[in-house]
Amino acid sequence: MQVHEADQAGFAGIDWSKPWFAQFAGRGGRWQQAALTSYAALLAQMNADAREMRRTTGRGQRLAFIAQDDLPPGAAYEAHIASTGCVPTRHNLHDFFNGSMWFAFPRIKAALNARQSAAIDVLGVGPTRGGVRDTLTLFDENALLFACADPALSAALRGFDWQTLLVTGRGAWGTQCEVRCFGHALLEKLIAPFKACTGHAWVVEVPPAYFDWDAATRDAWLDEAVSAALLNTEALTSRMFAPLPVLGIPGWWPENESPSFYDDAAVFRTGRRTR
Known part of the structure; x- marks a missing residue:
């Protein structure tokens, strides 16, 4: 064929x-x-x-x-x-x-x-999947794995505090937090990236030593930790994710070197948790 x-x-x-x-x-x-x-x-x-x-x-x-x-x-x-x-x-x-x-x-x-x-x-x-299956599907299709050793950065992500996470905390990326793409529909969209392209971040608390490991060791650790959480968390809901615009991740898009990149409130929203 x-x-x-x-x-x-x-x-x-x-x-x-x-x-x-x-x-x-x-x-x-x-x-x-x-x-x-x-x-x-x-x-x-x-x-x-x-x-x-x-x-x-x-x-x-x-x-x-x-x-x-x-x-x-x-x-x-x-x-x-x-x-x-x-x-x-x-x-x-x-x-x-x-x-x-x-x-x-x-x-x-x-x-x-x-x-x-x-x-x-x-x-x-049936005609609908139900809450747990919907959450599993959302993870499969659109998840980002947000590995983080600093609770303040995880809180900034969950609280839509983009200035702390992506501007003033920019230097922490690669040493205290990082992202792995997982969702296959998200990867498909990123063939032609656009500013509003947003993943559903699943926060993974990692030990500080994580950032001394090579990429293969990090991935294996994430694979084990996240799979255990998915199997052992009975009440999976979509509120367990935090939205994260992919092109806002430091080092992932040249235009985000300018702090003004994050002034676009249509993309970097204040979010439901702060309203």
């Missing part, structure tokens, strides 16, 4: 030097070349990596990727992944980045799948 022009433009548009993509560049570059070749080549590359890395899904099934058309009629997506290990995957950016997360943060993806499939077991697949 050949690549449609729109898909080809999308895959070709991934700039791995961008901060939000750079963490996935090693594997992502190989997947990108496969995706530009054909749908079959992409699935083959994803499955080769899955066999090598021995990833598992929410109920311990060995991870694999299948064409979307191979999802049985009437089967629920998350339940199918949990029971078979097979992730239905389309030839598009959305599913490309979704697949990437199974390698970048495998425990988090497995935890999301476990919670989703457990909820489906209890409630079935």
